[in-house]
Amino acid sequence: AQTVTQSQPEMSVQEAETVTLSCTYDTSESDYYLFWYKQPPSRQMILVIRQEAYKQQNATENRFSVNFQKAAKSFSLKISDSQLGDAAMYFCAYRGYTSNTGKLIFGQGTTLQVKP
Amino acid sequence: KAGVTQTPRYLIKTRGQQVTLSCSPISGHRSVSWYQQTPGQGLQFLFEYFSETQRNKGNFPGRFSGRQFSNSRSEMNVSTLELGDSALYLCASSPRPQDYEQYFGPGTRLTVT
Numbered sequence: 001a002q003t004v005t006q007s008q009p010e011m012s013v014q015e016a017e018t019v020t021l022s023c024t025y026d027t028s029e030s031d032y033y034l035f036w037y038k039q040p041p042s043r044q045m046i047l048v049i050r051q052e053a054y055k056q057q058n059a060t061e062n063r064f065s066v067n068f069q070k071a072a073k074s075f076s077l078k079i080s081d082s083q084l085g086d087a088a089m090y091f092c093a094y095r096g097y098t099s100n101t102g103k104l105i106f107g108q109g110t111t112l113q114v115k116p
Numbered sequence: 117k118a119g120v121t122q123t124p125r126y127l128i129k130t131r132g133q134q135v136t137l138s139c140s141p142i143s144g145h146r147s148v149s150w151y152q153q154t155p156g157q158g159l160q161f162l163f164e165y166f167s168e169t170q171r172n173k174g175n176f177p178g179r180f181s182g183r184q185f186s187n188s189r190s191e192m193n194v195s196t197l198e199l200g201d202s203a204l205y206l207c208a209s210s211p212r213p214q215d216y217e218q219y220f221g222p223g224t225r226l227t228v229t
């Protein structure tokens with residue numbers, strides 16, 4: 001069975017600085033997707049960034065980028081130039097590619113505090 | 117396009133009762149998934165529906181059931197409610213199960229007393 005682990009329950013960062021959230025996963029599948037979702041206090045879950053396992057290049061979306069280490073089964077999220085609106089709970093999630101299902105397996109989440 | 121809508125947004129029930137939650141996916145989306153979110157267990161997958169068929173089911177007791185209608189709207193039902201069923205229930209939709217991006221609704225906050 002696949003598992004996703006986020007070892008940092010809480011993180012804080014100063015506004016305009018950079019923070020990295022960690023995620024590790026375990027799977028025996030060779031093809032899969034990895035995601036970072038953001039859940040602000042309003043509770044609406046929003047997709048931040050995704051990474052296809054077959055792609056070696058790390059995904060980037062504006063101030064958000066990932067460090068995908070397939071061999072180490074590590075998938076960290078870097079937020080640059082942190083803004084107050086980045087404060088939220090962040091979830092790392094896994095989805096198998098070949099299973100033809102949308103089922104997401106989530107980590108426990110990391111609460112990010114952004115200090116002004 | 118309107119986003120995923122979930123009704124009701126908040127619900128208070130008593131132990132032993134049953135409850136039905138509704139999810140309307142984005143127009144054109146035929147795949148709907150349900151998740152339960154609690155502080156202790158985090159986000160756990162409940163079910164996935166596509167074209168009125170349940171494709172996948174999480175590790176939940178039989179008290180949790182769901183269905184999908186021909187217009188892709190989905191409902192989930194929890195019978196004989198327990199205190200531990202108190203949670204935020206999230207629904208997500210996508211055009212097809214294999215589409216990587218799922219769009220989440222705002223959730224239904226269920227409190228069981």
